[in-house]
Amino acid sequence: MSAQFMFAKRTNWNLAPNRLSQALAAYRAAGKPLLDLTVSNPTECGFEYDRSAILNALSNPAALSYEPDPRGLESARRAVAGYYADRNEKVSAEDIFLTTSTSEAYSYVFRTLCDPGDEVLIPSPSYPLFDFLADIQDVSLARYPLLYDHGWQIDFHALEQAVTPRTRGVIVVHPNNPTGHFAKSAEIAKLNSICSAREMAIIADEVFLDFALEENRPASFAPNRGAPTFTLSGLSKISGLPQMKAAWLIAGGPPQWRTEAVARLEVIADTYLSVNAPVQLAIPSFLAQRHAFHKQVIARVRRNLAELDRQLAAQKNSSRLTVEGGWCAVLRVPATRSDEDLAIEILTTQSVSVHPGHFYEFPADGYLVASLLTPERTFAEGISRLFSFF
Numbered sequence: 001m002s003a004q005f006m007f008a009k010r011t012n013w014n015l016a017p018n019r020l021s022q023a024l025a026a027y028r029a030a031g032k033p034l035l036d037l038t039v040s041n042p043t044e045c046g047f048e049y050d051r052s053a054i055l056n057a058l059s060n061p062a063a064l065s066y067e068p069d070p071r072g073l074e075s076a077r078r079a080v081a082g083y084y085a086d087r088n089e090k091v092s093a094e095d096i097f098l099t100t101s102t103s104e105a106y107s108y109v110f111r112t113l114c115d116p117g118d119e120v121l122i123p124s125p126s127y128p129l130f131d132f133l134a135d136i137q138d139v140s141l142a143r144y145p146l147l148y149d150h151g152w153q154i155d156f157h158a159l160e161q162a163v164t165p166r167t168r169g170v171i172v173v174h175p176n177n178p179t180g181h182f183a184k185s186a187e188i189a190k191l192n193s194i195c196s197a198r199e200m201a202i203i204a205d206e207v208f209l210d211f212a213l214e215e216n217r218p219a220s221f222a223p224n225r226g227a228p229t230f231t232l233s234g235l236s237k238i239s240g241l242p243q244m245k246a247a248w249l250i251a252g253g254p255p256q257w258r259t260e261a262v263a264r265l266e267v268i269a270d271t272y273l274s275v276n277a278p279v280q281l282a283i284p285s286f287l288a289q290r291h292a293f294h295k296q297v298i299a300r301v302r303r304n305l306a307e308l309d310r311q312l313a314a315q316k317n318s319s320r321l322t323v324e325g326g327w328c329a330v331l332r333v334p335a336t337r338s339d340e341d342l343a344i345e346i347l348t349t350q351s352v353s354v355h356p357g358h359f360y361e362f363p364a365d366g367y368l369v370a371s372l373l374t375p376e377r378t379f380a381e382g383i384s385r386l387f388s389f390f
Helices: 019-029 051-057 074-085 102-113 129-136 156-162 185-197 255-272 277-288 290-312 339-350 376-388
Strands: 096-099 119-124 140-148 152-154 167-173 201-205 229-234 247-252 328-332 367-371
Touching: 019 339, 051 277, 074 096, 074 277, 096 102, 096 255, 102 129, 102 167, 102 201, 102 229, 102 247, 102 255, 129 140, 140 156, 152 185, 156 185, 167 185, 185 201, 247 255, 277 290, 290 328, 290 376, 339 367, 339 376, 367 376
Parallel strands: 119 140, 119 167, 167 201, 201 229
Antiparallel strands: 096 247, 140 152, 229 247, 328 367
């Protein structure tokens, strides 16, 4: 009996590691020192956490009782609503659904919107997770490009050209990972117009929303009423606590549509009841700790960007693209070979790990992506070695 006969076609992925992953595994196995400019796990980046507050929040005696609620515990949902209230944005706790991750929230959205074979539009460049999430839910993906011209912007002509009768939604990563592009007010208005006219939903991924590098704070999609809207976020980025597995999904948009969406989401959520009680009870405390974490991250990101610009000023071969928020810097480098070949050679000759642009579906070679979350000494030395390569 063949393996292909045994398993669902949706899981027929190519599971072989790519050449860069193989090279990196071999490099680590050899015990060689590495300057890793791809780190994204905040718990491994040297930030200070209030350990006592985190552990105390998880020891609430109320966790010994089981009080299932499809949306999640009201105290936790009110804390999430309070997070938006602190941003001067009104969100009802009744429209909030707690999930274990934004990945799970995406599955709720896809199941609510899409029949098998229906389509969702995703931005390009963007993080590669969407392909797996869509495959698992039997959803097809189509790309719409982000264009770069003294800053990033949505290519609305291409977006509209990508819409078909089976398109059910448009994913907007706000800000985008890795480009750092925030949707501007005019872009949000255009998205509302397109989606409301074509009966599609906006699916707004806002996990990096708090990490804007400019003083003007971008608006959330959560209070959006101009089109059917789902907004996703969570503690992984906001509070730097990915291990706590707590996120949320907010149903927004026109009142009648929102009421129907909430009713359908409640059945899906009630089927799984996946978020555990100790973490739900701790969410108010975890959200309160976001301020200290945010301050540390923004300070590091700005210092690393300043160091990057200082080193860029001393050479002529490379540049960086504008970044408005998030934790990544996109570098434009000489396209002398494929981005993967380039990343492998930088690894083996400079002991520096960076992500190639094709990992995020950049449209051409000559792009590398570095994490601005990297500890500053490692970042400065890694960037220096990177530029010495060219």
